[in-house]
Amino acid sequence: MKNQAENWQQGNIIEFEIVDVSDRGDGVGRWGDRAVFVPDTVTGDRVRVRLLRVKPQYAYGKLLELLHPSPHRLRPRCIVADKCGGCQWQHIQDAYQQEIKRNLLLQALQRIGEFVDPPVAPLLSGLDFLTYRNKATYPLGVSQVGSVQAGYYRKGSHQIVNLNQCPIQDVRLNPFLAEIKLDIEVQGWSIYNEKRKQGQLRHLSLRIGRHTGEILLTLVTTDLQLRDREDIARGWMQMYPNLVGVCLNYNPHPTNAILGDRTECLAGR
Structure with missing residues (x-):
């Protein structure tokens, strides 16, 4: 625990596994009992991250190295996907994107709407998860x-x-x-x-x-x-x-x- 406390500072580099995706679309990992939010990651990624904004119970990090890729990850079709802010999830397979979005809806209905077991059907998908923006x-x-x-x-x-x-x-x-x-x-x-x-x-x-x-x-x-x-x-x-x-x-x-x-x-x- 002492080692974790010492590493919990802005600029330090830590390694962990992404275990979830936040409602803002960032991957979420755990460092002890603290949450770390990392853009451009997905559940199952093993990552090396630099801590940027550090709070007592959570931090935002920058992906430095993908140590072991998630089975939900794919190579983005766009050559500037790592730079451009026009979209967020080109590195995530379409089927898992649908699962993430459905879970976010379920969590919102349960947490905010106070539904115990909301009846949410699977998401519908087009023929191509790209080329959809009109x-x-x-x-x-x-x-x-x-x-x-x-x-x-x-x-x-x-x-x-x-x-x-x-x-x-x-x-x-x-x-x-x-x-x-x-x-x-x-x-x-x-x-x-x-x-x-x-x-x-x-x-x-x-x-x-x-x-x-x-x-x-x-x-x-x-x-x-x-x-x-x-x-x-x-x-x-x-x-x-x-x-x-x-x-x-x-x-x-x-x-x-x-x-x-x-x-x-x-x-x-």
Whole structure:
């Protein structure tokens, strides 16, 4: 116990097995009678972890090494899954994801709803546990060489992981990412800078009707008077047959809220 007490400090490295998954999606291990929450892990993983935020009865840790992988673990299909904050469980097999989610629902009903034996059926699953996302909203940024970037933030930061496709979103949205970024760059529209509170374009949003295949593209901007905005929108409509509308959402406020209250339709509906 003395050795465990000495190791229970921020920055120390400990080894243990992940025994559960929390309601926030992090793996949970035990160090003596204390809980350690570790992102990017799953039940059955044997891990080496650095303690980060340490409290008397629990801590948050960073995965340093996977000593022995869980049977529920798989190789993520996305090459930036370990960096991107756009999704959380690509390393967990679909069947076990369903089991985790069902157990979380059961625990919530029992703990909060005070149901003794809630009648929760097994979760339903699609044909593919990827490609399910029918809406994607990407913050925009600029690389060190000046090219326009779009992607999700790195975990725990506001640094953009630049994407040209995403295995989580509907595959019919993938062709838009690289082309729209290039068009924005060629057009010369400025990209909003969070620190300086300057620039025009903040986000690129894509939404698809799962059954119709109709796509809506929305640019979130601090400035409605983008140069040649209607011409560019009509050009996109001609380029992409399933694009049925191009909109401009106005959000001039220095806030983390993505959308503002005002939206204009530049082309289509």
